[in-house]
Structure formats: C-alpha cells, structure tokens
Amino acid sequence: MASDAKLSLRKDLARELGADSVVDSEQVGPYCHDAAIQRGLRGVPDAVVRPADAAGVARALRWCYRHDCSVVPRGGGTGLVGGAVAVDGGVVVSVERLNAVRGVYPELGRMYVQAAVSTANVSRLARESGLMFPPDPGAAAQSQIGGNVATNAGGPHAFKYGPTRRWVSGLEVALAPGELAVLGSDARKDASGYDLVGLLAGSEGTLGIVTAVQLRLAPAPATVSPGVVFCSTAAAQGLLSDVLGSGLQLAVLDFIDAPAFALARGSYPGAEVPRGEDNGTDDGFAFLVELDGSATAVAEQRSELAAIVGAHGAHLDGDFDQAQLWRWRDGLNGVIAGIRGGKVSEDICVPAERLLEALAGVQAIGSELGLEACAWGHAGDGIVHATYLVDTADGEEVDRALDAGRRALSLALALGGSITGEHGVGVVKRDLLGANWDAATLAAHGHVKAALDPKGLLNPGKKEPLGGWNAPQLQPQPAHRIDGRSC
C-alpha cells in the first residue's frame, strides 16, 4: 500500500476507534515481526491499531470487514511461525491494552482475564491464591493469555495437565463481521452447543480475535520434585516406553538428547553428571522429570520411577533446587543458539513410541547436510524441537539448516506425527500443512474457515495450505527463506 493510502487508512481508523488507538507510522517497528524474525520473517502492516477495549476490537474488525481490509490479530508477539506478522500488509489489531484482570476467585478455582494479561501474571495470580495455572509455554513474561488460547499453547506440564484449551471454560471473542461473542459458561460441563471454545483454541487468529478468557485453575500440588534421568541413547526408547506404560502420572516428562545435553552441560545445575561422559555423548541422554502431589505420593512415585530407571541401567539425579533446574532448562534455547551464533529449530510431534526414531532421523538429516544437530522437547507427548546450529552470518548455512528443518517436518509426517506439536503453522509451515490429510479433511477445514471468516480477512494465509484450502499445493517443496518486506 502506498504511503498516502496508509495515511488515509490511519485517519479512517482514528475516526472509527479514536486517535489514541492508532499507532504512529514511526512506531510500527515492533509490530513488524514476532519471534520468527530469527528466520528473517518480517512484514509491514498498513496500519496498527490498539483498541482500548473489547468493543474497540470488535469495531476494528467490523471496519476492516466493511472495507475488505485484512486483519492480523496480535498478542505478545512471541510466536515462532509468523502468526502475528502482517506478511501481506493489512491492519494489525493489537490487544495490548486489554490487560485487565477482571476477577480471581480462588475458592471457585476461576479467573477472568483480558487477552493481554501475560502468561506469567496468570501463573503468579494463581500461585498467590494457592492454585496453579498449568500451561507453561516458553517466554511466559511476554506471551499473553489471548495468544496462548489462539495457539492452544502447551509446555512441559501439558503432559499431565493438557494444553491451554483444557483450562479455558469460556472465551470472549470478536467474530466476523465484527461482533463480540461470549462462548462457554461457568458450568464445568455444558452439552448444549458446538465446542466453539475448542474450535477457536489453536486457530491462530484465523477464526476470531480473543479479547478475554475465563480460566479454570488447578489445585497447587503440595510437593513438586524435579529430577533428571540419564541413560544411553540406546536405552532411551525402552525407558520412555516403560515409564509411559507404568501408569506413573509424571507432571513433566521432557527430554534433552545427548548432543543437546553435551552442548548445555556446562551450566547443568545437578549434583551428578552423566556417567558415560568420557565415551562422548552416547551416555548422556537426559529425561527431565517432575513429580507432584502430596509428599507421600511424590516419594512413592519417585521410588517407582527409580525402579524403572534402574532396570534400564540408567540413573536418577534427583537432588535439585526446582527453580534452578527450570532456569537451566529455560536457558537451553539461548545456550544452544549461542554456540555458533544461531540455530534453526522446528517443532514436530511424533507418536511417543517413535521418539528415538525421530531423533535418529534429525541426526541423519544433519549429517547429510553437514550440520550439527540436536533436539529436546516433551518426550511424553512426543514433541521434538529439532535443532540445527548455524552461523547466522553464513546465509548458505542458514539455508541448509532451513532445508534440514523442512526435512524434519517430512520426517514427522512419515512417522505418523504432525508438522507441529506446539508452535502452530503460521506462515512458516504452510506448504506442508495437510500433506498427510485426506481430501474430506482438507475440505472440512476450508468450510470451517469460510464459515467464520467468509471474506477471508482474518489473518489471511495463516494456518492454511499454500494455494488455500480448496486448491492446496501440498507437494513438499524445497526449503526457502521467507523474507517478507523489510521493516
């Protein structure tokens, strides 16, 4: 859009929403990217609005719908797949001013928050009430509850507690052509309507804009106890399968593969290190676990876990400060990215019984393309963050790593898994979305999208196959960097 057209657009929006709701053109920089900027993804919106309230969000949507102007909903901007980036222009609708906590009712285990309340604040408010908000995606300080719903965010604790959707009992959402809907209720079980809350959850801003969320909170466990299980890579699948089959209700069952652990072991806060360290990385496969419940229940789980661990010749490093271990785990991303300056990570998901097969595949892809590879993720859920180290200044290497990442996505599909377990599709994974779906499933997605966004203006092109739902171009294509417009 030409700059005079943008000026006129901003004026129109200011008239509609109030001048303070339209971001000055010099201030739009931060709205031109999300965390997918790591792969060069940027997009300049034609305008950025930040309505003062939910009604303003609906009004912004209505104005855009009337004027055939596309809308890019934006929360904390921590997404990794470009879901909040205006790659083809349009109006970014930021919910940043919807940051009120409407109410916390500890005795009822409920909380009502507007969309821009950060995940960290939701967790803190729950904790201060003696309760727990289980979902724990990364970047909690920046990520917002509205975005958590829009991506159905997970995290380590999703293994036991499920993703964000499970903790959402109601939503206030702006729907096309620009109306507010309140979905769900205080009743824990409601069989009256279609599950539109579930449909909106994980829809990545393509079906509506979340403006407020009604959350359920869990009782906080009396005891939380982390541990790290070290074993050889060869033993890891058997150990994982036995833990999964045992009925042990671990709160967290994460993994850090041997190459990743080797890269991050310098800062590892545990008392013990892998026994086989002198044999290279082969004995340093780590499962990060967390047990929770009453002190008795945790002790019982720990001894059951220890028995399984022992049977596999592994050992359990169990004397941790919980906060310290999680700080190390949360820092993994940065530490590994720092080794060579950067990394390309892809989030894939496979059936848990094929986790080690997937990890071997991630390594094989790295070998073939001459890249250092490692992986970590949520073993219990089969979620793998397949990672290739790069020197970000070396464009050719970055391209190779992006190619590797794409091959990892194909690998996940070949193993009966998914191209994304947590991060969503956004624009980054469009070309493989639906590659393993049948025609009726593809068509149903298109029908649902058209039902709630008949003009196709809500986050256009996101979470949609290249070519759209009706004519998807699903042949896996050679990797390409998505550079968008410079910002």
Added chain:
Amino acid sequence: MASDAKLSLRKDLARELGADSVVDSEQVGPYCHDAAIQRGLRGVPDAVVRPADAAGVARALRWCYRHDCSVVPRGGGTGLVGGAVAVDGGVVVSVERLNAVRGVYPELGRMYVQAAVSTANVSRLARESGLMFPPDPGAAAQSQIGGNVATNAGGPHAFKYGPTRRWVSGLEVALAPGELAVLGSDARKDASGYDLVGLLAGSEGTLGIVTAVQLRLAPAPATVSPGVVFCSTAAAQGLLSDVLGSGLQLAVLDFIDAPAFALARGSYPGAEVPRGEDNGTDDGFAFLVELDGSATAVAEQRSELAAIVGAHGAHLDGDFDQAQLWRWRDGLNGVIAGIRGGKVSEDICVPAERLLEALAGVQAIGSELGLEACAWGHAGDGIVHATYLVDTADGEEVDRALDAGRRALSLALALGGSITGEHGVGVVKRDLLGANWDAATLAAHGHVKAALDPKGLLNPGKKEPLGGWNAPQLQPQPAHRIDGRSC
C-alpha cells in the same frame, strides 16, 4: 412419505448399498425411538439402512445428499433427548454393523474401534489390558462408542477424567456430501489443524457420522475405593465447596439428594444409614465418592476427606464392595421411576457453587406444581438430574411433570448454567437452546452447521433452536409433549 414412495426409496437404497443393508419395513420398529420414548417421543423413518462398513455409511450419506433426503445417524439408541429419532422422517443410518475392534495396543495405551462397539466392551477391553477407559455414561451395555463421541458422553468419572472427548485422539467420520475423513493422529499433541475432532464430539450427528474412533486409554489405578458421605442438606453446599477447594482429586464426586436417597435407601448396600433418618429426610443428603490411585495415595486422600467431612458434622460410610455400591447407584434410575410408575428427568448443569440452590429450586418447582421431586447427579461438575415422579397413566400429571422439567431448565439458565450437562439437546430441548447466548454466538453456531452440512440434511432440527439458527424463537414456551408419529 407415502408407502409407495418409501418402497421406491428402499429399492434405490438397496441398489446403492446392497439389499442386506436395507431394513425391511416390518423390522423398523426398534429404529422408531430412543430412550426418549419415556416421554412419548417416536418417529417413523422413511427407510432404515445398516451399511456393512464405513465406506457404506459414506455412500449412504452421499446418496441422501444427492437426493435431498435427510439422514438420521443412529448408534445404540440410548439417548434421552430424541437425537437418534427420525421425528420428521428421513433415512436412519444405523452404524450397528460397524462393530469391529480394529486393534488394542496396551503398551501404547491406544485402541481403535468401530463406532458400534459398546461402551461396556471398550471398558472391558481396556480393563483386560490393565488399562482404563474412564468415560462411564449410563446404559454401557447398549450405548456405543460412536454415540458416546457424538454426545461427548460423560458420567461419574468425568469429574476427574473428563468426558469422552478427552480420550479421543482421532476419528473416522463420514462428512457431507458423503466422504470419509480421518481426523487426528497418533501424536498426542497436534497443533496443525483446527480441532475438528472436538467439533464433531458432542455435535449429536448434526455435522457428520462417526464410523470409527481412536481412543487413548488411561493407566488403571492400583486401588479404587468408594465411599458415601452423609450430611444434612443445609451442610451440603459448604461441604462440597470445601472438597472442591481442597485440591483432593476425587475420581467421583456424585450426589444423591435427601429426597432421592430416602426413596432408594431400601436397597442401599452400606453398613451405616443416615444418622438423622428419624428426622425425615433432612439429614440424608449423600455424596457418593470414589478415591483412586496407589493404596498409599488413597489412604491419604481418605484421611484428608474424613477431616473435611468431620468439620461439617457429616460422616463417611466407607466400607463398601465397589461393585455393589455402583450397582445400587446404577439402579437408582429404575428404583425411583418404579415408585409411582414413572418419572420425568431433566439433565441440567449449574456452577458447582450453586448446586444446592439448584436443588432447592427443583423442590420449589415440584411444590408449586404438586409433584414429588428429587435429584441426583455429579456434584463436582454441577450436573443435576432433576426428577419428578409421575403415574404414567395420568396424562395430566405427566404434562405437569414435563412443565416442571422445563422450569428446571430455565432455573439452570438463571443460575448461570446450561440446559444440558450430559444428555445433549436432541429435539427435546430445542426451544431453550441458546436462550442465554448472544447473537454472535447463535450466528457462529449456524455458520458452523452450514459449513459442514450445507443442505441441512444431517439430523435436521436436532441440536438447533426452534426456527433454526438464523431465526431462533427463543422465548421460553409452555411445555408440550412431543408425541411424533406413532410407530
């Protein structure tokens, strides 16, 4: 439809699906009703087909879609709201021949079954593998897994384990205009598409026909221990709230109110009876609980529960044979219906903190209309089966009881709850469906329905407000018996 037209329809369907897939006209009797026959609901289909396989179901749907013929999907026929009844004719598509168990994989906690496998068989297969399929709606021997998905069935254990949806990782479903779709995957977490599995779950056959289900199974708890807590009606809400706030993860937290317990106490299998029995029913409010987990964990929960119970002057009757207690609980329905010959029961759901308010309202409605009232249900989820005793031979009384039931639905809405927690909407609750929803929510439901069933032929009129989604007639209306056609 005239009988010669029906004959011609049956011939067409026999040509399309094979003669053995079309039910003879003299054999359609059992397909003319579901469990809503208790309230006089019947409907004669124009034809009944029972395809041999999933492809046949899709073919039946395709034929009907091509010929603008409505389709009424049918499972076990245990529904209570007429969801499987052809109230306006059409072709009943029974999935009864899709009764194969495709595979049970205990070590992976997965099971693949066709739609007509009974809930009891799913549970048994899980149990025989040392696992558990938690959903436990009533009528397990007749109800089928496809119908359980179509209604997102719950039951007592849904309090801890969630409804059917939580245990479904994938669906094979016939979608309009007649294609099979496979939704979901073996990956435990998949962020790639819209949650169409969740959308189909609970859609009551209005969006597609479930032909097979991929289930997750839970580890079977080592110890399961039931108990009954007796308290006064006045103490019940405080006790419930304290249990809910305590963080105790009870597997079941059901209730049987004092009037219901008084009616069923003759067969109560417990060692103790309510202490206040001589004071009438006021001290006979019962919570039926179940604790599960390791023996240690159960013992610990039991002592924590006992402390709460003691603080409310209640007492815990805890020495039961589990099977015996559940047989008694499962028989409640029949016992109470037998007192005067029949009953009208409505399934409502309220926020759990308003349970006793709802129960008082159920009684007040009974008093006002001169009916004996009682209730039981799932206290933890706020689900109330509001029940009015009738002499089924007394049509005027039955009408009054139906009126009472409708008032109970309005009561649920007034308390911030729902007109159905478990049983669904079917045809029985259409006139109140959406009565407390905003216009955008109503419209969104209509759009989703039209997206997946553009001709409106899938179970028409079910789970839809009177007048349809676009022009709902939502004013609460005087109760009426739905008599349909005689069968």
